Amino acid sequence: ELDPLSPGDCARMAYVQYLKGEYQAAEEHLRRSFELDRDYPEARFYQGLLHLQQREYDRAIECLSPSDFPLEIGLLAAGYARKGCGAQALDCVEKLSRLKETQYVTPLAKAFAAIGMEHFDLAFQRLDEAIDHKTSFVNMLLVEPFFDPIRCDPRFNRLLKRLNLSN
CATH class of the missing domain: 1.25.40 (Serine Threonine Protein Phosphatase 5, Tetratricopeptide repeat)
Structure with a gap:
């Protein structure tokens, strides 16, 4: 309840x-x-x-800014990238790298950024790492619409198999 x-x-x-x-x-x-x-x-x-x-990128950017939470920063990078603001998206990725020096940064945060920036090879690498790290939100891979841009790639089904999820 x-x-x-x-x-x-x-x-x-x-x-x-x-x-x-x-x-x-x-x-x-x-x-x-x-x-x-x-x-x-x-x-x-x-x-x-x-x-x-x-596709309300300005609203996404507004609600996620500023943030020190890695997953939010990854989504913020995706929002900037989808809006066409590549420099700001890269700034977010750099912020994730800096945060990694002082705290744990889940690979899923960088996967969000990579998907938003359409760097799909990197996204799959980071999703594999997120599974290795047992990141909790990665279990939503099957149903989360954010992952739609990579859903048709054969590597996506391999990720689902690693998670014991069926497509």
Whole structure:
């Protein structure tokens, strides 16, 4: 049962609605999450995914900036790249490299950036590493729309097999 006063539960419900393609319902759950905690990182991450999926790149960039959370920075790089701002996307990748000197940076963050920048070979390398590192969000590979640009590549099915997911 969901707790309506939990920003985490509201954010996760938003993500479920997003996965179902019910973007307006997802926005409403995110709004509720932000009412409870305006800086809740999980909600910001899901909001970034939602805006990227809707090709609302300015809104994605706005909600993900500034950030010191690696996954958000990876999505921010994707947003800049998809908007056509390659220099800012590269700045985000460089920020991830700098963060790696002082904290753990999941390879999934760089995979998000690589997919957004259409560097698919690098994306597959980073996704393989994310599986090796047992990164939690990588288990969403089968259903997460962000991965659609690489879904038709045969390497994608190999990743799914590594995760014991069927396509």
